[in-house]
Amino acid sequence: xxxxIKDRAVVEDQWLxxxxxxxxxxxxxxxGQNVIVxxxxxxxxxxxxxxxxxxxxVWLQSxxxxxxxAEDLPSLEVIALEFPIFSDGRAYSSAxxxxxxxxxxxxxxxxxxxLCDQLFYxxxxxxxxxAMRPDQxxxxxxxxxxxxxxxYQASVDKPIPLFRRRGG
Amino acid sequence: xxxxxxxxxxMLADRIAQFRDQTARFLSGELxxxxxxxxxxxxxxxxxxxAPMLRIAIPYGMLSSKQLRKxxxxxxxxxxxxxxxxxxxxIQFNWPAIxxxxxxxxxxxxxxxxxxxxxxxxxxxxxxxxxxxxxxNEIEDxxxxxxxxxxxxxxxxxxxxxxxxxxxxVCGTQDDQAATQVHDIGLFIVRNDEGETGFRVxxxxxxxxxxVIGKEIRAFLPKQHLLSYLDAIxxxxxxxxxxxxxYKARIKILVKETGVDNFREKVEKEWRKLKDGPLTLTDSExxxxxxxxHDPAYKHFGPQSPALEKxxxxxxxxxxxxxxxxxxxxxxxxxxxxICLKKTGVAPGDLTSAQMNFVADLAERYSFGELRVxxxxxxxxxxxxxxxxxxLWRELKSQDLHAPNLGLLTDIICCPGGDFCSLxxxxxxxxxxxIQRRFDDxxxxxxxxxxxxxxxxxMNACGHHHVGxxxxxxxxxxxxxxxxxxxxxxxxxxxxxxDIIGPSFAQEDVPEVMDKLIGVFExxxxxxxxxxxxxxxxxxxxxxxxxxxxxx
Numbered sequence: 001x002x003x004x005i006k007d008r009a010v011v012e013d014q015w016l017x018x019x020x021x022x023x024x025x026x027x028x029x030x031x032g033q034n035v036i037v038x039x040x041x042x043x044x045x046x047x048x049x050x051x052x053x054x055x056x057x058v059w060l061q062s063x064x065x066x067x068x069x070a071e072d073l074p075s076l077e078v079i080a081l082e083f084p085i086f087s088d089g090r091a092y093s094s095a096x097x098x099x100x101x102x103x104x105x106x107x108x109x110x111x112x113x114x115l116c117d118q119l120f121y122x123x124x125x126x127x128x129x130x131a132m133r134p135d136q137x138x139x140x141x142x143x144x145x146x147x148x149x150x151x152y153q154a155s156v157d158k159p160i161p162l163f164r165r166r167g168g
Numbered sequence: 169x170x171x172x173x174x175x176x177x178x179m180l181a182d183r184i185a186q187f188r189d190q191t192a193r194f195l196s197g198e199l200x201x202x203x204x205x206x207x208x209x210x211x212x213x214x215x216x217x218x219a220p221m222l223r224i225a226i227p228y229g230m231l232s233s234k235q236l237r238k239x240x241x242x243x244x245x246x247x248x249x250x251x252x253x254x255x256x257x258x259i260q261f262n263w264p265a266i267x268x269x270x271x272x273x274x275x276x277x278x279x280x281x282x283x284x285x286x287x288x289x290x291x292x293x294x295x296x297x298x299x300x301x302x303x304x305n306e307i308e309d310x311x312x313x314x315x316x317x318x319x320x321x322x323x324x325x326x327x328x329x330x331x332x333x334x335x336x337x338v339c340g341t342q343d344d345q346a347a348t349q350v351h352d353i354g355l356f357i358v359r360n361d362e363g364e365t366g367f368r369v370x371x372x373x374x375x376x377x378x379x380v381i382g383k384e385i386r387a388f389l390p391k392q393h394l395l396s397y398l399d400a401i402x403x404x405x406x407x408x409x410x411x412x413x414x415y416k417a418r419i420k421i422l423v424k425e426t427g428v429d430n431f432r433e434k435v436e437k438e439w440r441k442l443k444d445g446p447l448t449l450t451d452s453e454x455x456x457x458x459x460x461x462h463d464p465a466y467k468h469f470g471p472q473s474p475a476l477e478k479x480x481x482x483x484x485x486x487x488x489x490x491x492x493x494x495x496x497x498x499x500x501x502x503x504x505x506x507i508c509l510k511k512t513g514v515a516p517g518d519l520t521s522a523q524m525n526f527v528a529d530l531a532e533r534y535s536f537g538e539l540r541v542x543x544x545x546x547x548x549x550x551x552x553x554x555x556x557x558x559x560l561w562r563e564l565k566s567q568d569l570h571a572p573n574l575g576l577l578t579d580i581i582c583c584p585g586g587d588f589c590s591l592x593x594x595x596x597x598x599x600x601x602x603i604q605r606r607f608d609d610x611x612x613x614x615x616x617x618x619x620x621x622x623x624x625x626x627m628n629a630c631g632h633h634h635v636g637x638x639x640x641x642x643x644x645x646x647x648x649x650x651x652x653x654x655x656x657x658x659x660x661x662x663x664x665x666x667d668i669i670g671p672s673f674a675q676e677d678v679p680e681v682m683d684k685l686i687g688v689f690e691x692x693x694x695x696x697x698x699x700x701x702x703x704x705x706x707x708x709x710x711x712x713x714x715x716x717x718x719x720x
Contacts, residue, residue, distance in 0.1 A: 065407075087206055087289070089329025093406045096326055101441050117190060117199075117207055124325035148182040150175060152319040154446045155326070161395075161446055162175060162319070163453040 003138055005119075006107070006129040008145055010138045013131065015057060015078060017111065027052055036080050036109075039064050042072070050075060059111060062090040066098045073104045080131070083112040092125045099126035099156045116141035120148060126156035169230045169538055170315050170460045172280045179323065180277045183284060187211050188270040195267060208266075210290055210328065211273065212283025219263045221588070223286040224276060225293040228300070228314035228338070229257040229541045229548075233528040236539060238279040240524035246272050251524070253509065253517040253545045255581055255632055256335070257295045258286055262588055284322055289330045289417075291321035291402070296338045297345045298542035301461055302504050302550040304496040308357045308365055310340030312457035313394065316449065320395050327402050331409035332417035334402070335374070338367075347543060347659035349373050350635060352419045353401060354382045355394075366390045371401060371431070372423030375629035379665045380420040383428040385435060391454070393439075396447040400439035404431070464536040464551055469501020479558035486561050488610060489572035494557060503554050505535075507547040507564060508571040508579055512604035515597045516582040517545030526567050534560050543632075544581055546574065576613045577621055577686070578604045581632055585625030585642065586649070592625035594642025594649035599623055599678055606679035607686075616686055619699040622657070635659040637700045638685060639666040640678065651678050655685070655711060656703045664700075667708055670716055681715060688714045 002013040015034045018026070018041070027048055036057035037049055049056055057078030058069060069076065079098060081091035091110070098104040109129035110122050116136055123145055132141060154161040172180075190207050193199040199207075208214075212223040224239070239259060243251050246268050247261040254260055264272060276282055285292055294317045296310040297303065317336060321327075327334070337351040348354040354370035367389045373382025389397050401419075408426070410416045423431045480487045495504040507527065510516050519527070531539045531549055534556055540548035552560060564570040573579045580603065583589065585596030600623055607613055622636025633639035639654040651673050654666030673681050688711050693702045703711075 086203070087329050088411060089289075089327070090407055090411075092326045092329065093403050096403075115203060117203070118329075121323075121325035121328055147186045148323065149178055151179075151323055151325065153324050153326075159446055163316075163456075164446060164450065166173070166175065166456075 002131070004109075004129060004131045005138055005142055008142055010142065015055075017059065017080065017131070030054065034077075036078055039068065043068065046072070057107075057109075059109075060091075060094065062088050062094075066094045066102060066104075070102050073098075073102060073106075076104075076106060078107045078109055078129075079104060080109040080111045081127075083110060083114055083118075086113045086115050086118055092121065095122070095125040095127055096156060100159075116144045119144040124151060124153075124155040124157050169232060169311075170227075170280075170457075176280070176319075177277070180280075180282055183211075183282070183323075184270060184273045184277060187273060191266065191270055206288050206329070208269075209288035210285055211269070212286035213266070213269055214287060215266075215590075220266050220269070222261045222264045222269060222272060222283060223254070223258050224261070224281060224283045225286050226257045226259060226281075226541045227318050228294055228296040228311055229298050230311065231539045231541060232279070233532045233537045233539070235279045235281055236524050236528040236531070238275060238281065240521040240528070242272055242275060243521040243524065249522075250518055250520045252515065252584060253519065253541055253547070255543045255545060255583070255630055256293060257298075257541050257543060258293055259541070260584070262584070287333075288328075289332050289334075290328050291324060291330075291334045291336065294318055294321065294336045294338065295346055295351075295543060297341050298540040298546075298548050299345065299495065299504055299550060300340055300540075301463075302497055302499075302502075303341045304498045305342040306340055306498065307342065307359065308340050309458075309461055310338040310357060311461045312454065313340075313355070313357070313391070314338050315457050315460070316394065316453070317398070320398065324402075326399075327406055330402075330406055331411045332414070332419075334405070334419065336398075342661075344659075344661050344663075345542070347632065347635060347663070349382050349663040350375055350379070350632070350659065351382065353398070358388060360388050364390060367394065369397065369401075371435075372420040372428070374418050374420045375632055375634050376418065377415060377627040377629075378418075378420065379629070379634040380424065381663050381665065382420075383423060385428065385432040392449045393443060394449060396442040396445060397435075397439055399442055399447060400435050403438050404434045408434070463499075464538075466499050466502065466551070467553070469499075469554070471500050473501060473554035475555040476557055483558065485572070486558055488614070489561055489570055490557060492572045492576065492614070493574040494552075497551070499551075501554050503552050503557055505549040505552050505557070505560065506542070506574045507549065507569050508574045509546050509569075510573055510579045510604070511568060511571045512578065512608060513601060515584075515587075516580050516600055519547075523567060523569060527569070530560065530563060544579065546579070572610060573613060575618045575620070577607050577616055577619045578613060579620070580604065581620065581622040581636065583624050583630035585623070585631075589625060589630075591628055592642060593627075593644040594625050594651065595675075596623040596625040596631060596640075596642055599640060599642075599651065599675065602675075602679045603682055606682060616690070617696065617698055620657075620659070621682075632659065633657070634665045635663065636666065637698075637703070638682070643672055645672065649675055651675065653678075653681060653685075655708065656700060658700050669708065669712055684714050685711055 034055040059080035194204040339348040340357040356368040369386040370382030535549035586592040624631035624633040657666030
C-alpha cells in the first residue's frame with residue numbers, strides 16, 4: 001500500500017485514486033474500496049458513487065473550482081486537489097476557498113507533482129495530507145513543515161495575521 | 169526607517185536556513201535544476217550569460233548607511249567590486265557564485281535586507297516615490313503602507329506560484345514618480361470628502377511585450393481594507409490568469425480579456441468574503457508602521473539660506489547642479505538631493521564599492537543616515553540642509569558623483585542588456601554611452617530640457633522603454649542588433665506609451681538619429697516647452713520626415 005503524509009506523519013494510504021473512469025461499470029469493480037473519484041464522475045454519477053460500499057472522496061484538477069462541490073462537502077471524507085506541475089499554484093487558492101469560505105473540515109489532500117519544498121505553503125493554505133511524487137523522501141519531507149516558525153499572513157493554519165498578534 | 173523585530177528576524181533566519189538546504193541539495197544533484205529554478209528565483213538568484221546574478225530588494229527604495237556599507241562589503245567579497253541599481257528599487261550583483269549565495273543572504277539579514285521574491289512568478293518588491301516623506305507635494309507618506317504590503321506579500325503562502333510575476337507600486341505624491349500606472353497593481357493614496365485616507369486602485373498595468381496602462385477598478389478603497397482587497401485581486405488572478413502562454417500570463421491580459429467591469433466584479437465578489445475579517449488593518453498597526461517613518465529631527469530654518477544664495481551666485485557649476493539635481497523639500501531650509509548615477513562612461517545605475525562607502529558616509533553626515541533609490545536608477549539624499557548643499561556638492565565632485573543631469577537627456581534609464589542578461593536581444597549599455605557622448609555639452613543639455621530616454625535590450629522592457637519620452641528597444645534583426653525607437657512615452661501622471669517611429673536602426677546610427685530627433689524638437693519647441701509636450705502638440709510626422717525623408 002502506498003504511503004502518504006497526513007497530519008505531519010507518514011501513514012499508509014487508505015484510499016484509491018481513480019484517475020480516469022473510462023470503464024462503464026468501473027464503480028462495481030471498486031465496490032468496497034475507499035475511492036477518490038474525478039470531479040466529473042462525482043457530478044455525473046453522484047448517486048451511484050455515494051450509495052456503493054466504501055467511502056468516497058473527490059479530486060479536482062487545478063482549473064476546476066471547489067464551488068462546484070460546495071453542497072456536497074459534508075458527505076465527502078477526502079478532497080484531493082491536483083498539482084499537474086508544482087508551479088501551477090491554482091490549488092493553493094482552491095484550498096483556502098474550501099477551508100475558509102466553504103467550511104470544509106475533512107481531509108484535504110495534495111496530489112500530483114507534490115514536492116517537499118512546497119509543503120510549508122500548502123499546509124498554510126489548508127492541506128493536511130500529501131501524496132508526494134514517488135521520488136520524494138517522505139520522512140525528510142515531514143521536516144519541511146518546520147521551515148518557518150511563523151508567517152505574516154492570515155491563512156488557514158493561523159487565521160489571525162501577525163500584525164494582530166504582534167502587540168504593541 | 170522600518171526596524172525589524174524578533175518576528176521579522178526569525179523569518180529571515182528561517183528563510184536562509186531553508187535556502188541553504190535547497191542550494192546544498194541542488195549542488196549535490198538531489199534537487200533537479202527545474203525544481204531548484206523557482207526556489208532560487210524567489211531568493212533573487214538568476215543564472216545569467218556569464219555568471220549567476222543576485223537581485224537584492226531595497227524595499228520601496230529605503231536604504232540606510234549601514235545597509236549600503238554592507239552592499240559595498242558584498243560587492244568586495246563576493247563580486248567584482250560594484251553593484252547595479254535597477255528600475256525596480258533593487259540592486260543586482262552580477263558575479264556571485266551559487267554556493268556563496270546563502271552566505272550573502274546571511275550577511276544581508278544582519279542589516280535587515282533580503283533578496284526575497286525579487287524574481288519568480290510571485291509578488292515582487294513593492295515600489296514607491298523616491299521622495300516619499302520629504303516631498304513638498306505629498307498627500308501622505310506612502311512608506312508605512314509599503315511596509316504593510318511588504319510584510320503581507322513576503323512568503324504569502326497562496327501566491328508563490330502565480331501565472332507570472334506581480335508588481336505593486338504605491339504613489340502618495342501629487343506628481344507620480346514611481347511609474348505607478350504601469351504596474352500590475354497601482355495604488356494612489358487619496359482622501360475622500362470626509363478627509364479619510366484610502367487608495368485609488370488600478371489593475372492590469374504593465375510593460376513587457378504588451379504594454380498597458382492600468383485600469384481603475386476602485387475609486388476609493390478605505391485604507392483598513394487594503395490587504396483584504398489585495399488578497400481578493402491576487403486570488404482572482406491566481407485562479408484565472410492564463411497559464412497556457414507565458415506571454416499572456418500577466419494580469420494585464422486577464423483584465424483585458426475579462427473586461428475591466430467584469431474583472432472588477434470578480435474582485436468585489438472575492439473581496440466580500442474577506443472584507444471585515446482578520447485582514448482588516450487596525451489603527452494600532454497603522455500607528456506602529458507610521459512610527460518608523462516619523463520626520464527626522466529637522467532643524468527650524470527661515471525661508472532664506474544666505475550660505476546657499478552666496479554659493480549659487482559665485483559657483484556656476486554648483487548652481488547648475490543645484491538647479492537640476494536638488495528638488496523642493498517639504499521643510500523650509502532643506503532640499504532633496506539626487507545623486508545622478510549617469511556619468512558618461514559608467515553603466516547607468518552602476519556604483520563601485522568605494523563609492524557606496526563614500527555615499528554611505530555622506531548620508532550619515534548630511535541626511536540622517538538614510539538614502540533612497542529611484543526607479544530612474546539614481547540615489548537620493550532626501551533631507552539635506554540647504555546651508556550644507558555646497559559642501560555636499562564639493563564632496564560629491566571629489567568622487568565624480570556630481571553629474572548635473574537629473575531628468576535631462578543623458579539621465580538614461582537602461583537595463584543591463586546583452587552585456588549581462590541572457591534574455592536580451594541586444595546590448596543597451598553601449599547605446600546609452602554613445603548617446604551620452606553625443607550630448608556631452610552641459611549647457612546644450614539644459615537647453616534641451618527635461619527629457620527621459622529609456623533603453624531596454626529586449627521586449628521584457630526592464631528599461632521601461634515604452635514610457636520614455638524617447639524609448640529605445642533592442643531587437644534582433646536576422647542575427648544583428650538593431651534598435652527600434654518610440655516617441656512620446658511618459659511615466660508621469662499623464663502616463664502614455666510611446667509611438668514607434670518606424671523601421672529600426674543599426675547600433676552605430678542611433679546617436680545620429682537622436683541628434684535629428686532633438687533637432688526637430690528644437691526647431692518646433694515653444695519657449696520652455698518640454699520634448700514630450702512638443703511631441704504631443706506636433707505629432708509624429710515632422711520627426712518621421714526628418715529621419716526617413718518625406719513620403720511621396
